[in-house]
Amino acid sequence: MGYENPTQTFEELSGRIIAVRDSLDYANKTGMLRELELRMGQPGFWDNPEAAQATVAELKKVKGIVGPIGDLLKRRENVAAMLELLADEEDAETRAELDTHLAVLEERVAHVQTLTLLSGANDARDCYFNIQAGTGGADASDWAEMLLRMYTRYFERIGFEFGLLSRKDGEEAGIQSCSLEIKGDYAYGYLSCEIGVHRLVRISPFSAQGKRETSFASVDVQPEMGDIEIEIDWDKDVREDTYRAGGKGGQHVNKTSSAVRLTHLATNIVATCQAERSQHKNRASARKMLTARLYQFEEAKRDTELAKYYSEKGQISWGNAIRSYFLYPEQRIKDSRTGELTADTTGVLDGDIQRFIDAELRRRVSARQKSPKS
Structure with missing residues (x-):
């Protein structure tokens, strides 16, 4: 089933993506992820196993936020590019593909929004x-x-x-x-x-x-x-x-x-x-x-x-x-x-x-x- 107004749907989803990105402090956590990965790559990282385990646990928690939001932002770019193509020339195949991508994006946005509800001390753990x-x-x-x-x-x-x-x-x-x-x-x-x-x-x-x-x-x-x-x-x-x-x-x-x-x-x-x-x-x-x-x-x-x-x-x-x-x-x-x-x-x-x-x-x-x- 296609979307009656895909542009409007995309704009609504974009707003939700920006809101969840900002509420989870994506930009700052991306920087934290780079710092943690650099720290883990240093010689002697495992010399202090207790500190190393704490760093690994923190890395996992940060990745659990950065990864899904980064995926959403990429999917958002792909859908935006498809909308531009359709604006230039209406194509049934591209339109069907757009509806599929919008449906997946909508599902992923709803899923990532639940991350804002996961604030328990142990929620990020295996x-x-x-x-x-x-x-x-x-x-x-x-x-x-x-x-x-x-x-x-x-x-x-x-x-x-x-x-x-x-x-x-x-x-x-x-x-x-x-x-x-x-x-x-x-x-x-x-x-x-x-x-x-x-x-x-x-x-x-x-x-x-x-x-x-x-x-x-x-x-x-x-x-x-x-x-x-x-x-x-x-x-x-x-x-x-x-x-x-x-x-x-x-x-x-x-x-x-x-x-x-x-x-x-x-x-x-x-x-x-x-x-x-x-x-x-x-x-x-x-x-x-x-x-x-x-x-x-x-x-x-x-x-x-x-x-x-x-x-x-x-x-x-x-x-x-x-x-x-x-x-x-x-x-x-x-x-x-x-x-x-x-x-x-x-x-x-x-x-x-x-x-x-x-x-x-x-x-x-x-x-x-x-x-x-x-």
């Missing part, structure tokens, strides 16, 4: 992403695997890198739980919007009577805390269990007990990693994940917004669902926090979830603005 099936046997495990597919499709859409750290298959179908490591610009900021319980209503594919079934699965997300030290006595405070990891039917089962499960004794918070064949590497990854979960546990005690999703034991509370996915009798998906609603169940389950994330980011900003200042 993160750990976890899915846990609720009670309900095969239906719940199948739903957990459907969520895993939905999110991996979303990661691919937005350009996040992801790797599976652990996975526990369901007895009949699906998965009981899984943990992934996610790397990308503002990964934690975006994915923290998905923390909570997700509810599915459908005709059970595992019921011979074709009964309607309600299934639950939880999503938990923690920022990766590579540059923050948390005091943990790994010998006294944590129990380590090792086991053999493998898929269904004995696929890829390790001959040695390379998978590692760490349990923090005081809180009973657990972190598991089975991604590597090396027990040493799995232990290192599990320790990083456990550190992140303990950090999140402490943060939830201070952050009332975050605390709503966790029980006193630091686990996702199975109280109210943040989002319901209705596949029967009608097809719709509704977010209970924001009221965001869509009938495009197929698109959402195929990873088109940005509308829900953006709506939750806007809700958070609004809630912070309304809350009384101490």
Whole structure:
């Protein structure tokens, strides 16, 4: 579908681009990016690992702003050039191409505008992403695997890198739980919007009577805390269990007990990693994940917004669902926090979830603005 007045649309988008460019201080951050890259190129940069990690973290945060805005400015130039061509001579092929570029530009502008909503201390960090099936046997495990597919499709859409750290298959179908490591610009900021319980209503594919079934699965997300030290006595405070990891039917089962499960004794918070064949590497990854979960546990005690999703034991509370996915009798998906609603169940389950994330980011900003200042 073409734009009735492409020039007017372009001018409106240009105004939004300039506004977001200025609000995020693009010019100053471009200079900061050059300085950080020069600093990293200096001999002896890694002689002080702690300072080097802080610089790398700052570089990543600045790149997360400079890159997307720079991309918008280039796309804006391309569209402006196409409008000039059409002003000289109307061409159906160029006009169709212009409509396509305008649609992409409009989508990218909306996405970059969400960066102005990501102001949390940890929003720019990479993160750990976890899915846990609720009670309900095969239906719940199948739903957990459907969520895993939905999110991996979303990661691919937005350009996040992801790797599976652990996975526990369901007895009949699906998965009981899984943990992934996610790397990308503002990964934690975006994915923290998905923390909570997700509810599915459908005709059970595992019921011979074709009964309607309600299934639950939880999503938990923690920022990766590579540059923050948390005091943990790994010998006294944590129990380590090792086991053999493998898929269904004995696929890829390790001959040695390379998978590692760490349990923090005081809180009973657990972190598991089975991604590597090396027990040493799995232990290192599990320790990083456990550190992140303990950090999140402490943060939830201070952050009332975050605390709503966790029980006193630091686990996702199975109280109210943040989002319901209705596949029967009608097809719709509704977010209970924001009221965001869509009938495009197929698109959402195929990873088109940005509308829900953006709506939750806007809700958070609004809630912070309304809350009384101490």
